[in-house]
Amino acid sequence: MVISLLAVALMLHLYLFSKMGRAFRIAGKEHVWDVIVNRNQFFFSDLRFFPLLAGTLTGLFQFIPEIIQNRLKLMLHLPLTEKRIITCTLAYGSGVTILLFLFQFAALLTGLQIHFANEIIISTVYTVLPWYLAGITAYFLCTAICIEPSWKHRLVLLLISIGLLKIFFISGFPAAYQKIIAYLPLITLIGISTVIHSVIRFKTGMQD
Amino acid sequence: MLLAWFLPWIYKLITADNQSYPFTYFSCINKSFCYLDMRGEEIMRMDAKGRVYTEAEFDSILPMFYYRQLIKDDRLPDSINNVAISPRQISTHSFFFRYRPADMNTPGIKLYPLFESMGKRVDLKMPGDVFRFNNAIEFINPENNKVLAEKSMQFNKPFIKRDFAFPPRLVAGNPSIRKAYDEGWFIIDQHYRVFHMKMVNGMPFVKDTRIDSSLQTKYIATTEYPSKLFYGFLFDNHNQLYVISTENYKLIPVPTPAFSMQTDEMLIMGNMFYWNIEVTSDKGQTTCVVDVNTFKKSDSISFPAAFTGPAVQKWIFPFTLSFTSPTHKYVMPRIEVFGFGYLISGIMFAAVYYILYRKKIRSFNAFLYLTWIALTGIFGFISLITINPLKQLS
Numbered sequence: 269m270v271i272s273l274l275a276v277a278l279m280l281h282l283y284l285f286s287k288m289g290r291a292f293r294i295a296g297k298e299h300v301w302d303v304i305v306n307r308n309q310f311f312f313s314d315l316r317f318f319p320l321l322a323g324t325l326t327g328l329f330q331f332i333p334e335i336i337q338n339r340l341k342l343m344l345h346l347p348l349t350e351k352r353i354i355t356c357t358l359a360y361g362s363g364v365t366i367l368l369f370l371f372q373f374a375a376l377l378t379g380l381q382i383h384f385a386n387e388i389i390i391s392t393v394y395t396v397l398p399w400y401l402a403g404i405t406a407y408f409l410c411t412a413i414c415i416e417p418s419w420k421h422r423l424v425l426l427l428i429s430i431g432l433l434k435i436f437f438i439s440g441f442p443a444a445y446q447k448i449i450a451y452l453p454l455i456t457l458i459g460i461s462t463v464i465h466s467v468i469r470f471k472t473g474m475q476d
Numbered sequence: 477m478l479l480a481w482f483l484p485w486i487y488k489l490i491t492a493d494n495q496s497y498p499f500t501y502f503s504c505i506n507k508s509f510c511y512l513d514m515r516g517e518e519i520m521r522m523d524a525k526g527r528v529y530t531e532a533e534f535d536s537i538l539p540m541f542y543y544r545q546l547i548k549d550d551r552l553p554d555s556i557n558n559v560a561i562s563p564r565q566i567s568t569h570s571f572f573f574r575y576r577p578a579d580m581n582t583p584g585i586k587l588y589p590l591f592e593s594m595g596k597r598v599d600l601k602m603p604g605d606v607f608r609f610n611n612a613i614e615f616i617n618p619e620n621n622k623v624l625a626e627k628s629m630q631f632n633k634p635f636i637k638r639d640f641a642f643p644p645r646l647v648a649g650n651p652s653i654r655k656a657y658d659e660g661w662f663i664i665d666q667h668y669r670v671f672h673m674k675m676v677n678g679m680p681f682v683k684d685t686r687i688d689s690s691l692q693t694k695y696i697a698t699t700e701y702p703s704k705l706f707y708g709f710l711f712d713n714h715n716q717l718y719v720i721s722t723e724n725y726k727l728i729p730v731p732t733p734a735f736s737m738q739t740d741e742m743l744i745m746g747n748m749f750y751w752n753i754e755v756t757s758d759k760g761q762t763t764c765v766v767d768v769n770t771f772k773k774s775d776s777i778s779f780p781a782a783f784t785g786p787a788v789q790k791w792i793f794p795f796t797l798s799f800t801s802p803t804h805k806y807v808m809p810r811i812e813v814f815g816f817g818y819l820i821s822g823i824m825f826a827a828v829y830y831i832l833y834r835k836k837i838r839s840f841n842a843f844l845y846l847t848w849i850a851l852t853g854i855f856g857f858i859s860l861i862t863i864n865p866l867k868q869l870s
Binding site for chain 1: 478481482582583585586587588589602604606608616618619621651652799800805806807808809862863
């Protein structure tokens, strides 16, 4: 699954930079700079929901088999501390997600560095960072929903997750999150806390 | 917190109505405001004295606005108020300037094109580079993303010579080739001195405008209108509007209705005789008219907003949370508190909760929940109903 996501990330990048190259050839670099700077066009909008999808899929693929086959219950009763088991499992899943995002983000920055001035690169970073944070948050929220033992609470968690993730996608205007970018990881922390809450409920066998 | 965002959003979605005002314009014929009101079932054309006009009459009393219709009907007079007029004159002096708070509160990329102001062709051309300001002006070639060292140095010299305090607070201009001519950029330095920069025959033109720095200029809009009578509009730190005249950058104060740059919109509809200055705030819309020869206010008219403020919200919600605003392009949390009126509904919600769960409300914790609902109102009620902690207590 991770390899599939990596392949999709690569293909998406190839597509985005081919599209940009085409714009450079047809309209010229000066025109492309002009529409980015003065008409607030954003060239990487197609990237918008990829991190969200990648985070959600990683969470689902990691935890759904564990839940369906009741392996999580067994895992939490291994001769290791519950904290350690959960930390290792989440560290693996989130680590893979973050690595995938870092790889894609680094490739994006490298491409931008060649063609654009720092001001445009900074604006792009402010625009795409919330999307990557949404992906990481989606991973934790998905995990929390999967681990949560009661369907009623799963529904509540799902609604809360939609609300929290929506915050990352309120505006598509370039660099709209500039003023609150430093505070957005707090939403990811809320995502992590929901996982801890779900694990506690799972461990104590809460049914409601 | 999510409920504080979601519930008011739903409330607005259901209840929000379009806030519209009549189109208002001062007549240079009968010297009074005329307005076109499309809010009712019928379109009303009236003046401030209450006289109703037909469509053709309305065109006639507003020749500065409907001059093209009058030309088509062959009804445009040769003179108005003893001043000879021609379609060309009317067109040259007519303009529309709009200011929205979001114009100032928008994330932007600080790269600017500098056009040739004395080009030999009628149409403006893209210059082939952009400039930025850090601790000096720097030109960059988009083709290779490299700094143009020679041009940068050439344009930097006049700034250094004039003691420009880098980096600028504001760089104001129209980065578009779709304009009649180019007047370059107005730049405010760290000491609130206003400079004018343009490129004339490939050479730098940088001038200290000597605009009073104690005004602490907040915003400049360059206009580049065909009349060439002024460079643009300037707003000082106290929201006072000025015109930057083309006569040695003389500042002319322009009277306006009460105006705040952070919250209100301004529309200036100018013509040969008068400027109609319309300010729209959440309280309503006021238009004042200014004589272009004296820049003195001669009349004003107001229309109050049809609905003002959070009438129902203040009884239901302890506060509301929103991330977007019509006055900002930035996403950021904005909390609005309406006072303690919501406590009444909070106590009612606590009572409903007590009735629903009265058999389980025995412990101290349960009474804490009731207090929580009373204090947080509908938000606490919905969250406790959903989580249902009393089930765990029992």
